[in-house]
Every structure is written in structure tokens, then in C-alpha cells.
Amino acid sequence: MLLSTSNSRHLIGQLVLLGDSGVGKSCIVLRFVRGQFDPTSKVTVGASFLSQTIALQDSTTVKFEIWDTAGQERYAALAPLYYRGAAVAVVVYDITSPDSFAKAQYWVKELQKHGSPDIIMALVGNKADLHEKREVSVQDGIECAEKNGMFFIETSAKTADNINQLFEEIAKRLPRPTTS
Secondary structure, eight states: OOEEOSSTTEEEEEEEEEEOTTSSHHHHHHHHHHSOOOTTOOOOOSEEEEEEEEEOTTSOEEEEEEEEEOOSGGGGGGHHHHHTTOSEEEEEEETTOHHHHHHHHHHHHHHHHHSOTTOEEEEEEEOGGGGGGOOSOHHHHHHHHHHTTOEEEEOBTTTTBTHHHHHHHHHHHSOOOOOO
């Protein structure tokens, strides 16, 4: 859930990444947190945890507590442990893989059934640098996101394209605590 520190200008948001194995969830997180891209990135086992704080233009800081879940089928049963309490879910697919897009739609349905009713959801088409191998159209991503009340963005963890914009957009959508 979203927590706030003593000051309403400092927010903490638990974020979970979901998606098929190999779509680049870990690469997106490592690009965001460490500014690095590792083409030999290893498969995540279970889940990994990282955090990163960003400052918005309105002087609000947001600390993201990021759970990067494994995409392999054998770990799917663990995912609810991470998304049930999350303020944000980022569902990732690979623009060169229609199967990963179908799996992303499965995760969206799971979140709608079992996630928090006010969870912020983002649909992310990753590997935008591979546009010549694209098999999932931008329009398909937009339509899926709109139909499910999500926002949509395409990223490339390899080139860093739209990675910071993804997290900034999420941060802007986080509810602000009301001061009494």
C-alpha cells in the first residue's frame, strides 16, 4: 500500500512487476535503479527487491519499493504475495512476442480479480528498440490499456528509452495523503 512519512511531500509506494519470463522486467528495474543494462541478465528466481527514490517537479519525493517477480510459470503462484499489498502493478510484455502480450493480459485479469481495487496499473511494451521485429502493434497495447483502465507506454531497457518517464508517470498518479 501507499504509505506516507510524516511529511505529505514524501511518499512510499510498493510496486510489483509482472509479466512473462524474458520480457525484460529485471532489465527495466536495473535501468531505473542503477542506470545499467545487462544483456546477460539472469532469470529471476521467485522475486527480487530493489528501491529507488525520485523527485517530482512539485517537490514531492517518491520512494518506490520494487518487487520484480519471476516470469516462469512455476513461480506464478507466488505473484499474489507481492501484488496483493502493492500500490502499483507494472505489467510488462515484449513487443516482439505475441505470447508475452497474451500473458500480460492474463496478469491484468488476475490483478482485477485479486489486486487492490485502487491499484495503479501500467501496461509496458518493452524492447521498443527491436521495432523491426515488432509483432505486437502500439495500437494493440493502447487498446488493451484503455479497456482495462491502465496507462500505456513503450520502453527499451537497452537504450533507456522511456524508463524514467514510466516511473515518473506512476509517481504522478499515486494518491497524495490528505492533511488534516
